[in-house]
Amino acid sequence: MKRKITLKQIARELDVSISTVSKALRNSAEISEDTKQKVQAFAKLYNYRPNNIALSLKNRKTNTIGIIIPEIVHHFFSKVIRGVELVANKRGYNVIIGLSNESFSKEVINMEMLANGSIDGFILSISKETLQQQDYHHFNETMSQGMPIVMFDRVVSDIKCDKVIVDDLNGAKNAVKKLIENKCKSIALITTKDYVSVGKLRTQGYLEALEEHKMTPKAELILKIDDTLDYKVHLEELEAEIELLFKSNKKIDGVFAVNELYALSAMKVARKLGLDIPKDVQVIGFTDGVLSKHATPSLTTVSQHAQHMGEKAADLLIDKLENEINEDVEEEYQTVVIATDLIERESTK
Amino acid sequence: MKRKITLKQIARELDVSISTVSKALRNSAEISEDTKQKVQAFAKLYNYRPNNIALSLKNRKTNTIGIIIPEIVHHFFSKVIRGVELVANKRGYNVIIGLSNESFSKEVINMEMLANGSIDGFILSISKETLQQQDYHHFNETMSQGMPIVMFDRVVSDIKCDKVIVDDLNGAKNAVKKLIENKCKSIALITTKDYVSVGKLRTQGYLEALEEHKMTPKAELILKIDDTLDYKVHLEELEAEIELLFKSNKKIDGVFAVNELYALSAMKVARKLGLDIPKDVQVIGFTDGVLSKHATPSLTTVSQHAQHMGEKAADLLIDKLENEINEDVEEEYQTVVIATDLIERESTK
DNA sequence: TTTTAACACGAAAACGTTTTCGTTAGTGTT
């Protein structure tokens, strides 16, 4: 087991100084052709690669991005990661991940762990618990130490930083408009409690679409799910709630759900109640997931372009990192809004 | 924007030496109580945290694990990552990810990028292209430099290292046995070409199960898909192949598929041909995915316990890292086999 | 022959730690 070779070892072997080796490898004009060739040949032979850690320390730059997400077993987030990784790698950066598991304390701990020199900047999506507690001190502290943050999807306006968000409002609005155009008269909304910003915006889009078509929103058509419960586990409870919604509103002929699982459950319940999709009820979900595509009938959805979000976030962050030199430019932050697409499948006419 | 505070700055402010500050913060007996309190108070006030990079350089240990996987937008792999992250964090390690995107060259590049000091060891699953080319020099080189590797799921016997694998053979065997017990007489197998080790083993399990029940395997019931094509895109081609299988073997009453997508496609095709599931045809898949659970009918699957695999892999790697001191112990490598579970749902009787 | 310039290289500092090994001053012992 031979350890990795260092400049010092090469220098000793070839009987020159460390500086000479370093310069020779970087093709400096200071070094004679002879020496360069000798050193480079030797380095190649022993497969020399500069030690990243030493470089990071010297340059005070790690070329590594930290990404903190609430959950990785989730199509949306893993697609975002893929986007980040893609761009980061192309631009010479590594990606290091931290999972908050939707917990405030894990988010804080993870950020502190990475902020101590391991990375140059963060890309993150806020955990539900943090959103509920509205405690954002760790973000502000991190930024005040000169470490840039780019937030995506779940953001808060209280924090000044670059952001990449989905156009939740218009995405939802267009989906509901589609249902209206398809002659739906009684459109139900299945959403989350309001503290998750995206749920709120999608609800708003639903309301605006109705309004623009002179339809009066009815409170009994809006089902707000408490999503602190993990419905991957408590699927029956979710379905029970939706069943209640259908039973107390027999005239429902359209459903807009703010995520994939709610939409799928709605379809399942509707079918159970003897309703045909899309003949009796049309359903649209909001997501990037894989379920929609392979469901039967396949689900019409509002696509969020998760990978594109990740790419954009990575570009924003790296741009900021590499332009930090111009500190004269007053800090100005962008919010990039990613447009959604309505992907029509079998659950709508 | 205040930069992170360092020992040197604290030393200057308090008019003591760097060594004194360092010792005071680590509660060394060499330092007087007075000084300790003074230093510790100051450090707390300015929220001092030791710089990870400097520590890594000094200790020649990064406390970071590199994980290389072919694809992250994939339930199996993201669950494995979650397991790795869970254990790693608990044991004081970070996780840095690299995606090979099933490509040999990206796998090599990514490994080289991380192997230059950024991490202490690898957890990885081999890309399809690498498996095809059978070029494993990068693994051996990495290990010869003293960097341990733990492989999971897609492994090769040529390489001596710790491994965590699914009991593919018995998982498949039990699934097929289940079908046989459920009175299936003509069981089809939908699998991949043989170069992916797991596909091979699952095929073998299928064959052994038939054999044990004195059933003769028929070549025409075995469909080998060329999975270099991405069937997330070319779904129709996949379905066409399966349709052909059904049409040329009218008596098929059971299907065992080596992954989720094949199984779902089989169900879809069967339904299209007017067959009822599970009455006419019973289907079992092999996976940990989310599709199976939410399909209609929901799919009986062989569960791989992906998260558990990740946890185990992380434990193996960290154990090795922390016991590297005893170099007297002759290198011995373990292969941990994770047992599967058959999760019975609606696609079987 | 002396000055100048180019050339080829080495020494040392710096990044931020930890740790080993002095060093100094004060205390106690004979």
Next chain:
DNA sequence: AACACTAACGAAAACGTTTTCGTGTTAAAA
């Protein structure tokens, strides 16, 4: 008064780089 011992601290090396600034040698110019 000479000695040993301890308490409290500092200097310096080391981890592996890059880069700045010498420095010595040689060849060309005056």
